[in-house]
Amino acid sequence: MNKKHWKTISIATLAFSAMLITSACNKKEGSDQESNKMEQKEATPAPAATPIDPSTVGTVSGQAKMEGIAPKQAKIDMSQDPACKGMNEAESIVADNGNLANVFVYIKDGLGNRTFDVPKDPVVLDQSGCKYHPHVLGVMAGQTVQIKNDDQTTHNIHPTPKDNREWNESQPPAAAPIEKSFAREEIMLPVKCNQHPWMKMYINVVKTPFYAITDKSGKYEIKGLPPGDYTIAFVQEKLGEQDQKITIAPKDSKTVDQTFKAAE
Amino acid sequence: MGRAGGLGRTCSAFRKLLDQGDFLKAIATTYNRGLHRLATFLACWIFLLIIAGALVTSNDAGLSVPDWPTSFGSWYKIPKLVGGVRFEHTHRMIAQVAGILTIILAVWIWRVEKRRWMRFLALGAVGTVIAQGILGGITVLFYLPPAVSSAHAALAQTFFCISVAMALFTGRRWIEEQPRVEFDQRRPSLFTLTLLSIFLLYVQLILGAMFRHHGLSWWPHVLHAVLVSFVLAWTAIRALSVYSNIEEVRRPAIVMLSLLIAQLCLGFTAFLTRVAWGRDAIQPELPMVVSTVVHVAVGALLLATTVLLALQVWRHVPVAFEERIPQAQGDASAA
Numbered sequence: 001m002n003k004k005h006w007k008t009i010s011i012a013t014l015a016f017s018a019m020l021i022t023s024a025c026n027k028k029e030g031s032d033q034e035s036n037k038m039e040q041k042e043a044t045p046a047p048a049a050t051p052i053d054p055s056t057v058g059t060v061s062g063q064a065k066m067e068g069i070a071p072k073q074a075k076i077d078m079s080q081d082p083a084c085k086g087m088n089e090a091e092s093i094v095a096d097n098g099n100l101a102n103v104f105v106y107i108k109d110g111l112g113n114r115t116f117d118v119p120k121d122p123v124v125l126d127q128s129g130c131k132y133h134p135h136v137l138g139v140m141a142g143q144t145v146q147i148k149n150d151d152q153t154t155h156n157i158h159p160t161p162k163d164n165r166e167w168n169e170s171q172p173p174a175a176a177p178i179e180k181s182f183a184r185e186e187i188m189l190p191v192k193c194n195q196h197p198w199m200k201m202y203i204n205v206v207k208t209p210f211y212a213i214t215d216k217s218g219k220y221e222i223k224g225l226p227p228g229d230y231t232i233a234f235v236q237e238k239l240g241e242q243d244q245k246i247t248i249a250p251k252d253s254k255t256v257d258q259t260f261k262a263a264e
Numbered sequence: 265m266g267r268a269g270g271l272g273r274t275c276s277a278f279r280k281l282l283d284q285g286d287f288l289k290a291i292a293t294t295y296n297r298g299l300h301r302l303a304t305f306l307a308c309w310i311f312l313l314i315i316a317g318a319l320v321t322s323n324d325a326g327l328s329v330p331d332w333p334t335s336f337g338s339w340y341k342i343p344k345l346v347g348g349v350r351f352e353h354t355h356r357m358i359a360q361v362a363g364i365l366t367i368i369l370a371v372w373i374w375r376v377e378k379r380r381w382m383r384f385l386a387l388g389a390v391g392t393v394i395a396q397g398i399l400g401g402i403t404v405l406f407y408l409p410p411a412v413s414s415a416h417a418a419l420a421q422t423f424f425c426i427s428v429a430m431a432l433f434t435g436r437r438w439i440e441e442q443p444r445v446e447f448d449q450r451r452p453s454l455f456t457l458t459l460l461s462i463f464l465l466y467v468q469l470i471l472g473a474m475f476r477h478h479g480l481s482w483w484p485h486v487l488h489a490v491l492v493s494f495v496l497a498w499t500a501i502r503a504l505s506v507y508s509n510i511e512e513v514r515r516p517a518i519v520m521l522s523l524l525i526a527q528l529c530l531g532f533t534a535f536l537t538r539v540a541w542g543r544d545a546i547q548p549e550l551p552m553v554v555s556t557v558v559h560v561a562v563g564a565l566l567l568a569t570t571v572l573l574a575l576q577v578w579r580h581v582p583v584a585f586e587e588r589i590p591q592a593q594g595d596a597s598a599a
Contacts, residue, residue: 074546081346090546153346156330158407166407168330194328195347198547 050114058252061221064103068262070095083153084130099218106211110230122146132201300434307427316355318560325351332401410479417473447584457499458574516573
């Protein structure tokens with residue numbers, strides 16, 4: 001191979017690496033621009049809530065199940081911090097006899113341009129035993145999330161959203177609760193603690209009050225749904241999203257179950 | 265007369281010059297043991313800093329101290345070193361000492377060094393350590409953007425190479441010894457090969473850093489490793505087969521080849537622990553942390569060794585060019 005060839009190879013490799021780095025930078029810049037646009041949107045005052053006739057509303061309830069063998073919950077070693085005592089278990093897939101907990105269920109589509117009042121009460125996220133409680137949380141856009149630290153160690157709360165503003169704050173033991181809100185809808189927004197890398201949870205930010213999280217028996221219930229045709233989504237952090245079409249008649253009470261297949 | 269004849273004349277002319285001791289002799293400067301020891305200590309300290317930085321990334325602790333330049337709002341207080349803070353704050357403390365050592369070394373060099381380029385190299389080292397600190401701060405304040413974190417990782421190893429070079433240039437051998445020189449007539453020259461090796465290692469470093477900081481997939485780094493291995497092996501084999509009689513070239517070539525083999529094994533281990541087995545790990549596990557940190561550390565040693573080899577090749581195996589012959593000497597040789 002002559003000198004010219006080596007020059008060409010070197011230039012091509014340099015261009016390749018430059019391209020990779022530039023694309024990485026552009027990606028971040030792009031998302032920042034998008035974020036800024038959304039921040040502007042956020043500034044406009046929310047329209048008044050669309051009234052719903054309480055005499056016609058229906059309920060949708062059911063159970064999330066898992067088909068196949070659920071993976072064994074991984075053990076967590078918390079010895080990095082003496083204040084986090086004992087062993088811990090990962091909560092990425094919690095399935096008891098096939099009943100799947102921590103599935104976020106919400107009305108994804110069908111509510112049109114309806115608007116809803118944001119609840120004044122905050123939803124609480126607690127850090128206790130170097131774990132997040134709950135592991136999956138639902139909140140309306142603009143609603144306050146109150147974050148508490150019940151541990152004798154400092155945590156830091158670091159949401160890594162795609163569509164909301166990222167932040168990272170530390171919270172020492174016995175510190176006042178941190179109050180935050182998320183402006184835009186975002187499903188399975190990861191939250192982690194960089195001091196205790198096993199601490200992970202998900203916040204689901206939605207525009208409507210029609211959401212629920214499955215309990216240990218895999219059950220959920222969404223009340224007060226006006227009659228209509230909807231898409232109901234079941235989202236699990238590892239198993240992904242599954243949707244179903246449903247129709248709610250006036251005063252209807254519908255059962256909608258969803259089965260997830262265990263990853264092979 | 266053909267090209268070969270011209271080249272032969274060139275070499276004999278240079279040999280005559282060397283015999284007279286006029287060529288490639290370092291600018292008159294004196295060996296300063298203290299200065300050399302500090303430069304060597306700084307290089308070791310930077311290596312430690314690279315390991316500390318790798319521990320931060322491997323333990324996913326980059327944002328465990330959320331503020332910068334303060335740590336939890338304080339300039340001097342040492343926080344409780346538990347969890348991720350243990351790695352991040354230790355890294356910051358080692359970095360602060362590195363900054364102070366670099367400034368002390370630069371001031372010392374500026375005061376005692378007669379070689380002007382050496383003074384500017386020391387000044388460059390101070391600039392690099394400041395830039396590195398700022399990059400580290402930016403990456404914390406902007407929540408670890410892959411491009412900035414990768415630049416921080418790449419600049420760390422650049423700084424390590426600078427510190428290793430300073431240790432070399434302040435060494436007794438470099439200053440006092442008359443270098444043994446053999447002219448390189450092969451193409452590509454060994455010096456070109458060493459430069460190409462440095463360039464490819466640098467690209468490899470960026471690709472690896474981008475993967476570690478979630479800016480790229482693993483395959484560009486793995487694919488590029490094939491090219492890096494080929495060129496480094498070629499460079500080492502050329503150095504060992506042709507210039508093994510020059511100790512200053514032979515030694516770094518052997519070390520480079522050994523580190524390359526070790527690095528490939530470590531890369532494979534890191535791939536298994538991090539990508540193949542540890543993809544769904546709930547927390548950084550010990551095998552992942554150890555394999556990736558050692559991979560980063562050996563990578564830094566490999567780059568620095570290649571830089572050392574390039575410097576020694578530049579000194580001991582210069583490329584023969586006819587244009588370099590002073591006219592009078594050239595004529596004398598021809599006659």
